[in-house]
Amino acid sequence: MDKNKALEVVKSLQEAVEQMRIDDLEESPESALETFQCYCCGQEKEKAGSMVYQEYLLCNDCVLIAETSMALGKISNIEELINSMEDKRLETECNLLIEEQKNQNNEKN
């Protein structure tokens, strides 16, 4: 696939994935307030625009990454993406724990 074609694919996926988020918000406006920990990036993300792949719930940002990587043939299934995001996920999880630890220390003082 040449670059221009790839960019076109990315653009249409971007629109589709953003539309999913908009649809979710229209259907249930409260989903903007609900958050969950994304299985892929490990970050706390809003529920709107999230999607389940196999048994994994992915945030809107990761859905776009997943769809793009699959469309461009970079991955063949969602597990490959999750594995490739593992380093980042670990980092995020550690940072969350470190932050929490800091907060607890602050509360004690």
Ligand SMILES: [Zn+2]
């Ligand atoms: Zn994510």
